[in-house]
Amino acid sequence: xxxxxxxxxxxxxxxxxxxxxxxxxxxxxxxxxxxxxxxxxxxxxxxxxxxxxxxxxxxxxxxxxxxxxxxxxxxxxxxxxxxxxxxxxxxxxxxxxxxxxxxxxxxxxxxxxxxxxxxxxxxxxxxxxxxxxxxxxxxxxxxxxxxxxxxxxxxxxxxxxxxxxxxxxxxxxxxxxxxxxxxxxxxxxxxxxxxxxxxxxxxxxxxxxxxxxxxxxxxxxxxxxxxxxxxxxxxxxxxxxxxxxxxxxxxxxxxxxxxxxxxxxxxxxxxxxxxxxxxxxxxxxxxxxxxxxxxxxxxxxxxxxxxxxxxxxxxxxxxxxxxxxxxxxxxxxxxxxxxxxxxxxxxxxxxxxxxxxxxxxxxxxxxxxxxxxxxxxxxxxxxxxxxxxxxxxxxxxxxxxxxxxxxxxxxxxxxxxxxxxxxxxxxxxx
Numbered sequence: 001x002x003x004x005x006x007x008x009x010x011x012x013x014x015x016x017x018x019x020x021x022x023x024x025x026x027x028x029x030x031x032x033x034x035x036x037x038x039x040x041x042x043x044x045x046x047x048x049x050x051x052x053x054x055x056x057x058x059x060x061x062x063x064x065x066x067x068x069x070x071x072x073x074x075x076x077x078x079x080x081x082x083x084x085x086x087x088x089x090x091x092x093x094x095x096x097x098x099x100x101x102x103x104x105x106x107x108x109x110x111x112x113x114x115x116x117x118x119x120x121x122x123x124x125x126x127x128x129x130x131x132x133x134x135x136x137x138x139x140x141x142x143x144x145x146x147x148x149x150x151x152x153x154x155x156x157x158x159x160x161x162x163x164x165x166x167x168x169x170x171x172x173x174x175x176x177x178x179x180x181x182x183x184x185x186x187x188x189x190x191x192x193x194x195x196x197x198x199x200x201x202x203x204x205x206x207x208x209x210x211x212x213x214x215x216x217x218x219x220x221x222x223x224x225x226x227x228x229x230x231x232x233x234x235x236x237x238x239x240x241x242x243x244x245x246x247x248x249x250x251x252x253x254x255x256x257x258x259x260x261x262x263x264x265x266x267x268x269x270x271x272x273x274x275x276x277x278x279x280x281x282x283x284x285x286x287x288x289x290x291x292x293x294x295x296x297x298x299x300x301x302x303x304x305x306x307x308x309x310x311x312x313x314x315x316x317x318x319x320x321x322x323x324x325x326x327x328x329x330x331x332x333x334x335x336x337x338x339x340x341x342x343x344x345x346x347x348x349x350x351x352x353x354x355x356x357x358x359x360x361x362x363x364x365x366x367x368x369x370x371x372x373x374x375x376x377x378x379x380x381x382x383x384x385x386x387x388x389x390x391x392x393x394x395x396x397x398x399x400x401x402x403x404x405x406x407x408x409x410x411x412x413x414x415x416x417x418x419x420x421x422x423x424x425x426x427x428x429x430x
């Protein structure tokens with residue numbers, strides 16, 4: 001009997017097992033949630049741990065609930081309506097509101113895609129001496145961009161989905177990295193449930209880092225990606241299960257938590273500001289305490305996350321732009337079938353790669369900025385989402401529950417308050 005026949009027979013015997021049914025449910029929610037743990041996410045969580053040790057871990061626990069609710073709302077809308085988020089915004093609110101939302105999304109997504117390619121360069125540079133790092137930007141970055149473009153433009157939805165789910169497994173590296181860092185777990189637990197919140201009132205950098213953590217976890221692009229992906233998956237309202245988006249939120253926040261713990265245990269020094277400007281800084285800070293293994297796992301995880309984000313963020317942009325114009329979109333279509341979809345994806349990939357190839361030296365700055373941009377612009381998208389998901393004409397019996405509305409509206413209001421506070425702080429201090 002050939003190996004292929006053996007595998008087919010095993011699949012037939014195991015197809016009714018609950019574990020395989022669970023795996024079949026996973027997809028858009030897990031991919032979207034882990035997409036938030038991209039280059040800008042990893043640097044954001046690393047900076048949180050490096051600068052404030054465990055004193056920002058509390059925010060991740062709260063953000064987990066917000067992320068789960070936001071993802072579940074969009075996944076449910078995709079299943080019930082069979083349409084993407086941009087489709088619904090265009091149909092319900094008209095051209096002006098759609099244009100406003102698309103401009104906000106394009107600004108955030110362009111900045112985020114640049115950060116993904118900065119992360120690719122950042123990760124690869126850790127393996128080269130400083131005088132050879134130009135090779136990464138001028139050779140490796142365009143090659144990776146070309147590889148990502150070929151994968152997405154020449155693959156079906158099912159194939160891209162499987163590749164992204166497989167890439168999600170690489171995040172396990174951060175589990176090992178955290179334990180190799182040997183943190184004091186009792187201190188981790190104590191600061192998570194009983195943090196010192198006073199820095200919010202007087203430390204602008206703390207506020208900046210807090211907004212960065214929120215902005216990289218709950219992203220504007222993620223809401224468009226998960227809903228369009230659910231539509232492409234052709235999941236009906238009856239088939240829909242919230243397991244995928246909720247499990248994705250939990251798993252992604254667990255990874256974010258472990259990244260912050262790793263850097264808090266190894267890099268944080270009381271009273272001494274920590275700046276992570278390149279991969280060398282990160283590697284040099286981690287290695288003396290955590291060792292070569294933890295450092296290697298951390299950098300490999302960063303490279304994987306950056307490639308992951310360089311696929312999902314441009315894809316979400318292409319989905320949103322084409323849906324907002326009523327044009328054809330979706331994976332598995334050729335240029336002649338969906339020219340605008342492929343064009344937007346291609347343009348975002350290669351322009352972002354060019355910015356990193358010939359941009360400034362400080363890659364870390366390119367990776368942190370999108371978190372702030374995303375957090376400031378996210379309330380625009382959330383308000384539109386909440387109005388759509390609570391519309392009985394669109395959602396019928398699948399409208400939001402009161403607890404979902406409470407969490408989502410609280411998230412929106414808190415983000416607006418924090419953004420205003422950060423803006424005001426730039427005028428009041430320094």
